[in-house]
Amino acid sequence: MEDFYTIQGEGYYQGSAAYFLRLGGCDVGCVWCDVKESWDALAHPLVNVKEMASRVKASGTPIAVITGGEPVMYDLTALTKAIKDTGVRTHIETSGVYPLTGTWDWVCFSPKKFKNPDPTIFDKADELKVIIYNKSDFSWAEGFASKVRSSCQLYLQPEWSKEKEMLPLIIDYVKAHPQWQVSLQVHKYMNIP
Numbered sequence: 001m002e003d004f005y006t007i008q009g010e011g012y013y014q015g016s017a018a019y020f021l022r023l024g025g026c027d028v029g030c031v032w033c034d035v036k037e038s039w040d041a042l043a044h045p046l047v048n049v050k051e052m053a054s055r056v057k058a059s060g061t062p063i064a065v066i067t068g069g070e071p072v073m074y075d076l077t078a079l080t081k082a083i084k085d086t087g088v089r090t091h092i093e094t095s096g097v098y099p100l101t102g103t104w105d106w107v108c109f110s111p112k113k114f115k116n117p118d119p120t121i122f123d124k125a126d127e128l129k130v131i132i133y134n135k136s137d138f139s140w141a142e143g144f145a146s147k148v149r150s151s152c153q154l155y156l157q158p159e160w161s162k163e164k165e166m167l168p169l170i171i172d173y174v175k176a177h178p179q180w181q182v183s184l185q186v187h188k189y190m191n192i193p
């Protein structure tokens with residue numbers, strides 16, 4: 001759908017330079033999705049894998065973030081190989097609804113109530129990033145925290161339109177449950193993509 005060199009705004013790598021490849025197509029349907037224009041894969045042009053990898057490399061970035069849309073709808077073996085062959089790290093942002101393919105240096109798993117994840121993601125996630133839209137989402141988040149590896153980093157991120165309401169609850173929750181950390185979408189404050 002689009003590609004751009006920016007600063008990773010969320011989670012463990014927040015603040016790091018990263019080149020984003022946003023793949024079109026998603027069948028999860030989150031009501032609060034901040035990139036609904038990505039859902040229809042046919043609305044976006046096809047781009048050759050080698051071309052994508054060369055744009056990543058030319059930017060000078062140390063990290064490529066594959067996002068979408070929902071990138072696990074596709075076989076990502078060729079894309080991740082092409083990127084890694086240039087010496088750039090491969091990171092993914094995913095809801096984990098289909099089995100993950102490809103070679104990854106970092107997997108950010110962000111589960112959704114609108115479609116269950118495929119259980120194979122639990123052993124692959126380096127980062128669990130749960131979006132908090134209402135109060136009941138804290139106990140829902142704990143259900144996933146008990147399924148991922150003990151090394152997996154745990155983040156609570158407010159849904160953007162509910163940030164004013166949910167951020168105070170997230171702050172209290174993290175103080176009481178310090179295995180979790182707060183993640184904010186800092187790119188939205190910086191007015192960058």
Ligand SMILES: C[S@@+](CC[C@H](N)C(=O)[O-])C[C@H]1O[C@@H](n2cnc3c(N)ncnc32)[C@H](O)[C@@H]1O
Pocket residue numbers: 026032033034035067068069070071093094095109110129131157158159160161185
């Ligand atoms: C647009 S999604 C694309 C990747 C994948 N489909 C997923 O949901 O993980 C990228 C990240 O943005 C988060 N996100 C999407 N809409 C959001 C919103 N309104 N507020 C906060 N985070 C949001 C998702 O949970 C995910 O972690």
Ligand SMILES: Nc1nc2[nH]cc(C(=O)O)c2c(=O)[nH]1
Pocket residue numbers: 006007008009010035067068093187192193
């Ligand atoms: N700067 C920036 N950081 C991000 N982290 C995850 C994003 C995503 O949409 O996957 C995202 C994004 O869209 N922009």
Ligand code: SF4
Pocket residue numbers: 026027028029030033034035036038068069070095112
């Ligand atoms: S899974 Fe990701 S891209 Fe798909 S609707 Fe949800 S937030 Fe948007």
Ligand SMILES: [Mg+2]
Pocket residue numbers: 034035
């Ligand atoms: Mg985004």
